[in-house]
Amino acid sequence: MNDNLHVRAQRLLVESAVEGLQPADELWLSKHLGECPDCAREATATQYALLALRAVPVSVPRDLAARTQLRVRLRVQEASASSNGNVWLWLVTAASWLLGVFSAPLVWKGFSWLGNNLGVPKVALELGFVLWWTVPALVAVAAVLHQRALSAGAKGI
Secondary structure, three states: HHHHHHHHHHHHHHHHHOOOOOHHHHHHHHHHHHHHHHHHHHHHHHHHHHHHHHOOOOOOOOOHHHHHHHHHHHHHHHHHHHHHHHHHHHHHHHHHHHHHHHHHHHHHHHHHHHHHHHHHOOOHHHHHHHHHHHHHHHHHHHHHHHHHHHHHHHHOO
């Protein structure tokens, strides 16, 4: 039980240095530090270490904040453009699918007419019918993959 008190005190010391404590935790910690010399020494050492770290000069470019804000804005624009493109891609895909479903009988009649009038074998007609629907889908997939490759290349630069 005694070790748990010290572990809790160490955790609260870290929390107090980083984000602050709730009043009840702060009261418990100050009471514990008054009763436990080991934890009080650790708290004092932690405070000295933090003061020493804050005293170390760190030089950063003057325009670091502006550059960071610019990069964040650019990333937001990229994400926004990407999501808009995805919405349009889904809408166009859905419209294409619906048009394909509703026009399939008409397209099959056209292929059948070509087969009857030109003497094309049934296997060739069926293959043509399948290609009629799969080639646009494959082109769309290739376009999406190409777009993703371009955006991944732009992010890597």
